[in-house]
Amino acid sequence: MNHFVNTSRDLRQPEVGGDLFISRFSPNQTDPSILEAISIGCEPLLNNLLEKISESATSLSTHHVLLHGPKGIGKSHLLTRLRHRIHTDETLKESVCVAWIHEDETIASMPQFLVKIYRSLKKTYPQEYSREWLDGLLSQSPAEVEEVLVRRLISRFAKRKMVLLVENLDSLFGNLGVDGQRRLRTLLQEHPFACLIATSQRLFAAVAERSEPFFGFFQPVPLHPLSLDEVGQLMVRIAHLKGERELVEFLGTPEGRGRVRALQGVLRGNPREFIVLSSFATREWLDRLGSCIQRLADELTPYYQDRLRLLSPLQRQIVELLCCEAGTLNPKTISRRLLTEQGSVGKQLRLLEEMGYVTRTQRGREAFYELCEPLLRLACEVKDQSRLGPWIEFLQIWYLPEVAHARREARDRPGIPRCERGQPCESGRNQESPAFVEQAIDASPTDSPTRFERLEALWTMRRWKEGFDAIRDGLVAGGGDYLGDCAEMFSLIFQLSEDPDSLRERVSTLVDIYQQATADWASHRPRSRIQPWRHGIAAQETAMQTAKPASRSVESAAWPEVQTTLNPLSHLANGLVRSLGRIDVARATRESLESYVAAVERRVTDMPEFAVGLRLFRPGVGLLTSGSEGEIATLIEPERKILRQALGLTDGVAALSAE
């Protein structure tokens, strides 16, 4: 891809003492010292590669490594650093030569491949390789060119080794065909003068199938997305290089980590996307994740659009369809929507999977497909981001430190009294200590540390109305009270309601209260900040310039910072999903769970704030009761991850509470 975009405009800062240029698509165009400064987590691998090359340089061994991972994962970045390290190592630079076949070089035959290698060597070592000699050779037939170049390379590397860096090895091998691959393998087997350090998006048949010439030839090394910590470190390092002190400090706070976690939920730890994002990120931008992601998508849209142009019409249609879908789709549905034979769709899906555009989840024998790269979806629907906006908002609340804190508090409390439907409470704290309940009820309704215990005590005593009043008063008078307790409220309502009717009524009442609170909240905040993803970037930038904290109205200042962009109903929707983790599956019946789902669906369907929560809720109940991942196969991977966290099926919850 030739989408070299100069970001120096965004990154130029006086503290760096010059241009801070980080190329998004061609890391070899970036100053290696900057690449070293922003490299996270791959130092052990880089050292391992250098050790292998050192051994190859001093013995008859040759090592071949295939670095594989999706686009933007850091393959070219790693190769650039590897070359830089070789060229700055006094021993290695004498004993090995580096040739680099870049990803944008189209090679269709073995002679062309050899010519490219020669040209790369000529570029790096102009004293040793002659352009005139090569130009003269090119007047001969391709077979003769191949034969002469093979002899030339063998003689040139009789006493030292070549490190051959090859990007997109899958593409090269596809173009060489089996015959070309066999000739290349024969050359490397008979004359082991080169170490191949190659990259590809995945392990492909030509290296992974036993019947193929290059089976087992490479040591495959997967490159993984950045972890949360690594993403945080990357953003801090770039912010530091840019001189963004305020951002560096913010990223160290629990709130800053929550934002980074939400970003990771959208971008899935793709280093390239975080590098692009960091090029414009400031403290203010991170405050508005929707705008932040939208700008990122805007920056990357030409890149994704170019990638889409490379696809066949049917492949493009499939990708566009998946972009428009909230969840995953199976081949049958795709073929029906596109009015195309299922066989053709299946074939194209397999190709798209091989090319890294889509990924597959199995439910029994059925396969469900989704896009690999979340920003591809955003780039496709750049004019209508009705889906990503709510999703970002959902993640922003999901990873709020306040919410995490509330969850930890809730977990630390002794067990909630469990009551069977229609039965008086017989176990738990109230039975052991009725005085505790009375004490909780008598506590101040506006005292934050005890507010939830008071509510819990009231509802345990079946004093539902007083409980709802307490929530209402808390939201109106206390500003942020009860926002972090939504999961517990849903949980109590489900556990303590005696029958489906009362369950439905209480769910409805709870939603009514939060709906009213949201209306009150909307009338007290600057209009420009409502649902920022529904406005253009320009409008956002203007709003950010004009709506500085100092200029906020008295009314809006009464709301905590978090509420300026995330409304109470959004918190309630978040709590609904989180409440899944509080359901005691052993005690809940299938009917009671179905009543719960029905009560929720009946009340919140068509409410935009619940768009994400409701989509996750029913599959989440299915996963909870059956334990089968097949129940959530229709959801995209980030959504599946959220549900696993909600149900404690990964270390996500533990990690969250550890903050």
Next chain:
Amino acid sequence: MKANPGGNLDPDKVYGRDELIAALWERLETQSVLMNAERRSGKTQILRKMLVEPKAGWKPVFRDLERIHSAQEFAELVYDDIQQFLGKGVRAKNFLQRLLEENETDYINLKSRTWKQLLITAVEDLMKAKTAEKLVFFWDEVPYMLESICRRDGLQIAAEVLDAIRSLRVEQSRFRLVFTGSIGLHHVLGKLSAGGIPTSATNDMYPVAVPPLTLFHARRLAADLLDGERIASWDRESAAELIALEVDCFPYYIHHVVAGLRIEQLAATEPNIVEFVSRQMVSSADPWQLAHFRTRLASYYPIGDDARNATIILDVLALTERASDAMLVNEVLDRSRSHGAIVNNRDDFVRLLRLMDADHYLSRDREGGYRFRFPLIRRWWKLDRGL
């Protein structure tokens, strides 16, 4: 020493093959050798070690024949290699002789001879030359070349190539070869036979199998790799032995495990080693491509119910209490039938068992009983088939 799965090894780093290599040189004094082994069993590294450290008096030439597509290409390659070996003086002498006797005016004309003439000329040149060293060809991936010749030139020519090479071996007492191949040569011969061209073109060659390393050497390899990669371990010798045992002492997989531990920055502890190997076996990505042992059954055994019966035989043998337990033919037959195998003729069943032996699925103990050749494959088969 760095872990190097798949790459070329320095001869010093090829462990535990000295005895086999000595036996090969000894055998080559009197006979050519047919070395058949699965891919990644280490046969090419053995040949490379022999190439770099030849026995005194021998001049080996290594050729990977996978790229050869026709009898003509093959003959030209052999001709060029022999001329290269003979040196400029002998080449000039031969050239003048041909110019005078046969009016061959140049090298190009010589190459325009038929592939058979070229091959015979080349070997005759070799035999009549008084060289201090004996030439031995290491021809790797011969079955692939023969399959390519079958496709391009036809079965008849492929059979003629094999017969011509055999004739040269028989007629020229000092002409020596080492054939190797990752797919059994018997499959190519079977294809020729099925095409009405039966040939016994390799029955004068000495068959050699490439076994896994002994535990002693496998342990030493694993220990040196752990040292080379600076991987922490609770007890280096125990960790090395565990790695060796977990992968049946196959050097390729030993390199893989140590390389994997290094990449994942794991210490060489018992749980890490066991978990790593198990992960390779059950991973849907199948990083070691063990599924090949299942998927190739249909193409290896295309006759009648052979592929299905082979699957059942492997199921039956996978269920023995220990990997070393062997089962006599009648017992395998009875149990296979009870598992649904359709066997009308005992001889056909025995034929299938022998083919599976030749294809490295099975081996026989001293009593003639069959068992999985490699416990690693048996372990994978049980996991893969849910047995």
